[in-house]
Amino acid sequence: MSDTKVFLLPDLGEGLTEAELVNWLVAVGDEIRVDQPIAEVETAKSMVEVPSPYAGTVAELHGRPGETLDVGKPLISVTPAGATPQKPAEAAAETYREEEKAGSGNVLIGYGTPGGHGATRRTRAPKRAATAATAVSSTEAVVPEPDVVPGTDPAEAPELTLLRTRVPGKLGAVISPLVRRMAREHGVDLRSVNGSGESGLIMRRDVEAAIHAPAGETAEAVPAEPSTAPLVEPPRTTSVSEDTDARTGLGISSRTPVKGVRKAVAATMARSRSEIPEATVWVDVDATGLLELRDGLKAGGAQPPGLLAFIARFVTAGLKKYPELNTRIETASDGSQEIIGFDGINLGIAAQTDRGLVVPSVRAAEKLTARELDAEIRRLTDVARQGKATPAELGSGTFTLNNYGVFGVDGSAAIINHPEVAILGVGRIIDKPWVVNGELAVRKVTELTLTFDHRVCDGGTAAGFLRFVADAIENPSGLLAEI
Template sequence: MMTEAKVFLLPDLGEGLTEAELVNWLVSVGDEIRVDQPIAEVETAKSMVEVPSPYAGTVTELHGEPGQTLDVGKPLISVAPAGAPAVEPVQAAANTYREEEKAGSGNVLIGYGTPAGNGAVRRSRAPKSTAGSGRAGVSSVASPESSVSDAEKAADDLLLLRTRVPGKLGAVISPLVRRMARDHGVDLGEVHGSGDSGLILRRDVEAVITKPAVIEEPITRAIPNQGTTADARTGLGIASRTPVRGVRKAVAANMSRSRSEIPEATVWVDVDATALVELRAGFKKGGAHAPGLLAFIARFVTAGLKKYPELNTRIETAPDGSQEIVAFEGINLGFAAQTDRGLMVPSIRAAEKLSARELDSEIRRLIDVVREGKATPGELGSGTFTLNNYGVFGVDGSAAIINHPEVAILGVGRIIDKPWVLDGELAVRKVTELTLTFDHRVCDGGTAAGFLRFVADAIENPGTVLAEI
């Protein structure tokens, strides 16, 4: 009696994430693995993580390829218990498409997956394509309504066993794939299978069906940058195409949502930071650890948010469409950090309880973590307010986009020497610009200006403010 392999589904990686990009497999088919052994590296919208196996045994199937985006709850890996007999290649492949027909499947026979559920999935036979529509649409290709009778499946399996080359898989085993190819006029002999041993999967046939027709250009028409694809709008050759995925995909979605949902407004002020720069220099001269300027500003920000808590909130929409402002008992201060994987915003939990030195230590730790790609979803998705030090890029100001679902973001420009009127006389001072972008639904301009002025005054008189807080 053959022991059935256990299928491990991609787990919920926290913070409401619904998908992850498969970066690299850490195991191969046939490997013996143990419980909690890392089996794959995946990149979520938050970070790069290693996924451990909950099962021990022999790897029988890897459900995905590097670069593929997998949905949470879909098959990731199949593991046969230790000591289980080997599975014939054909039978293993047949099991593959059988599993794909169950609710919650969809990774191998792409486009045929169905939502996960507790009960059986009801299917009905899809209508035949009309004449002349063989390559026209995608909707008929990806329809989840296709079905194959048990008799057809049995006949296909029998035919496969009779005609296959010993020790090798047939080119196509799934009747669903064969039917799709037949209905759309695809010659399977011309299709390169991307599965094991050249197995032709649904995605391979889908790629042929959805491939745009090639239109021959008139001989007399000059083709710019011959040898590369020409852009129809500009006529220029296209140098490259980069998929928007991983961190960049998350940033794009978050920023688009912020712009579309939040009625934002921006206020700014120039600040004399000379006293703060001198205070830090004094710490360094005395041999004591001197927190970075960002840590001091972070300390002023948390004090300001205590005084103006409206900026440390979130707006939620109830099922009936009504909205409410959610206030928090603490402050998780996020800060923007540039990494090789894009802009990341780790957050310091309970930042209001930390001193400038403690904030400096946590900022440095989190920067190291995110640059190594090891930040947890909690460290990257729990902020309540964001501090953005874009001055490190040599710019003075920016109308930043709010980090949804937060309601405000404070930007700090570079600190440079500028002419400044001090006690009625012109002087050269260390000046920076603070920019606050806020959600006008949670407060008005007076509140926003009050908070911004509080932080500005703290920078100009750091000794007094630090003593008070």
């Protein structure tokens, strides 16, 4: 019996059942070590690196970038050093107990031990010695035979290869799956593109330049510069302008798969709308006092917390007074329901990212000061936008705070982040006429909007909470002294 090991895609947390394979970090023939990252996958929660529980030689990669893989299905086959390679059919029949066989004390969001992220991600197998037939002069560029992606039909090889263009004095320019797909869709011959990346690597910007170059011209390499592109590619669309929509009679310009974060958001919002009898209350608030308090702290030489951190502090205080809004409803198999209360507040902060809307949560937010909340909100927003927030950070909230004022709008009847029971929205702060002590004045005004589950409380409770937060914003000094 062969010793080839089959690593199955693990549950990456929160009971997720599938993940999209974004990129392989190893190739067939590579020598890998235990806990070495082997692939990047995107779940409905975040982008994560999957480490290997085995050391040895990569025998087979089960999947192509862009594919959606089910949890529990083969991800990679590894032949331990000195073992006899086995056929894919034999390898697929083997399973393993992850932590015991990996010898790993941690779980990545599953797997991996500290120190598993080395500076070198892969150790390549020795390349075949060059023969006289492959020798060329230093002034010529050579395109060798493409390496076919393992597990594909040879007939599909031209569409599924990792092209390596050798340029005199430079290393091979490996084209990423995303760049290759863009080039294929727009009819760009990668062999005619000059790469602007390190060692001649062909970047996305190079293909874009080739797409927009006048006919008959070869795009020159774009000067390399620090990339400002998001760490995660936006949803990919396929041009299908030749299709016609039967309902409207219009040409279909693109089709965008609903997957990853967008799929998770859609499912959560649809469930929220179908299950929760929601109601909404709102109030205009004079935020002049809060802005003056923050300006005073800044004038004193201190770096004050952001406005959202102050509001978060008021929210946690309000939830202590009105705990009905910091609950969850659970339905038993017999149809009976319970309202589950919590000893603590995990405050979710809605954050717009390139991957979609995500809601990382500040754990035990009721124990933090405004300054501590500010630091944690900034940290969570940053990791969420990088796609590095963990499932625990993204799925443990008990109440959500949504600052949609940053988009320049005043109000919104937000959808509750199921299975929570309430969400508070904050609109933009703008100058408005306001009556102060019987006289008209120009004040800094914002709108607070609370959407709540009518099953857990009535309008009086919701209004009481909203008024508590509004009063805190209008008179922050007194309330901050108390809380």
